[in-house]
Amino acid sequence: MKEITYLEAIKEAMDEEMARDPGVFVLGEDVGVYGGAFRATEGFYEKYGEWRVLDTPLSESGFTGAAIGAALVGMRPIVEMQFADFISCAFDQLVNVAAKNHYRWGAATPIVVRAPYGGNIHGGAFHSQCIEGFFFNVPGLKIIAPSTAYDAKGLLKAAIRDNDPVIYCEHKYLYRRIKDSIPDEDYIVPIGKARIAREGNDVSVITYGAMVHTALETAQLLEENGVSCEIVDLRTILPLDKKSILGSVKKTSKVVVLHEQTKTGGVGAEVSALLSEYCFDFLDGPILRVAAPDTPVPYSAQMEEAFIPQTKDVVAAVEKVMRY
Amino acid sequence: MDIKREDLLRLYYYLKLTRRLEDRVTSLYHQGRILGGAWTSNGTEAVSVGYGYALEKNDIAAPYFRDMGVFLIRGITAKRIMAQYMGKKTGVTGGKEGNVHIGDLNFGVFGFPSHLADNYPVGTGAALAFKIRNEKRIVAACTGDGGTSRGDFHEGMNFASARKLPIVFICNNNQYAYSTPLRLQMAIKDIAERALAYAIPSKIVDGNNVVEVYKAAMEAYDIARNGGGPSFIECKTMRMHGHSEHDSARYVPRELLEEWKKKDPILTMEKYLMENTIAGKEELDGIDSQVKKEIEEAEAFAEESPYPDSEDCLKGVYATPIEEERGI
């Protein structure tokens, strides 16, 4: 066992998979000599050489398309978006090519697109977005979003070994802020399975990514008031682990859905719909959503704090649903 | 470069096969016997036949939708293509896709995504894999003149050139993108000028002359295979039908069509073969009879083939499916 950060977990996962499988390679902007904007590939260039750690032109559609083509002939590329926000430039290749190859003509496309996402880092509208919603409505893609260092490593390894295109949402705010003890042996965390981050009986808080930590703080505070929160960390956003979501809510009968993504048409909207469709008889109160407002991500600290759901917002939502 | 007689006759055979297959599809379309639309390469067959025939078995084709010759040459049979057009289970994609949206990795053919020029970066990626793995394989990627204004056309070529990848970019310049003529698509005279911006050597060929296309492709493939990096081949030709068979192409001046009719790629090849005493009329007629028979058999096969089951609609979204709907 050793303690590593979320960012180190990401780096270790790639490093170990590259050492294990010569088909795995990394491409993206400044991932080579420089080691990546967030240093996720530091030292890789020296270790694996310029043909497995490729600095690309500033050309998201071009290098994402290239990753797809390499995957079609047996490689397992990892695409690094410098910031998740720039994935919009590769939207067509991901949505129309990668996601549909297998369904349309039976060709597997094992690519991983690493997307450093999320706010709370004073990055403004183009360096803070949650991008999972852009792709949530695209069958054929898998979307994962780890909240712990342990999951960051295990899920990334699973994604690299998976035969489908996976968008790996890594939260920038967590990079150096959280740590976990990680086993020395190889392990994976399966795609498609949520995790109960904290057990509880009174209300389920369903969330993912950095908001898991906000939910944990909420649970801690409310415990003092005698409210027991269960926290469901989705881990995989597409496809959703419906069994875990429904299982928790059937137990608690009350639910708050929490995410940093903006509210309208977000993951929380789908989770809410699922619950009302399959779990209505078990509910003892309205399904409440806590999410960012429907605005671009603002820059100033005061406004960004108002934009990103805070512990107090989640506490208020839980207290509200507890009144039913 | 000398081309063997046998290869010249194969080129002729594939020109004929492509033409007759698509002519039949056109008739079936007008009879309401295929599903959806029909996009043919009529008048431009020499492009796909020429660049497709020059590929080696282990190479990859990343085609676009007027590349019927490539599909046939790579080994995707007329039977499977006809069934594809009818939306049958035996079609190339089992009914998941239609018409020219064809791909089959068993034959080294990447699927064609409608979004034009998407296959330029995708083809570039396969070339990158060959370079990483040190394999002597190459890629040919194709798009239409219209596709050359898209970002992916440029992003693919730029990346391939910066890394000197083994890929050859082909452009079927048939002078129109749907109804839009070249002059409204771009201010340059030759599309090949676009390759210049990426330091990619280019060649402009008569896209109605299959021998010329084939030779240019062979030369470019050879350079790519031997580490010389990408090339660009602009094939100048003319789309002789509408954009698809529903389109009468009123917007194309009749004189232009008359002029190009004289340069028909099949007539051009017949003339070449006979004038150079490579083959006589009788032999060519023999090839044509064989082609006709093949198309008849393909149609019968497709007609008799079953339709897919409606439940197949839910299958194949993922290569590694996740145990779905657990507990629901």
Ligand SMILES: Cc1ncc(C[n+]2csc(CCOP(=O)(O)OP(=O)(O)O)c2C)c(N)n1
């Ligand atoms: C990105 C994109 N936009 C629009 C279309 C719709 N569309 C299909 S074919 C076509 C014209 C294509 O022209 P060109 O690239 O010259 O190919 P051609 O049909 O002439 O062979 C258009 C606009 C498309 N397939 N892809």
Ligand SMILES: [Mg+2]
């Ligand atoms: Mg055109």
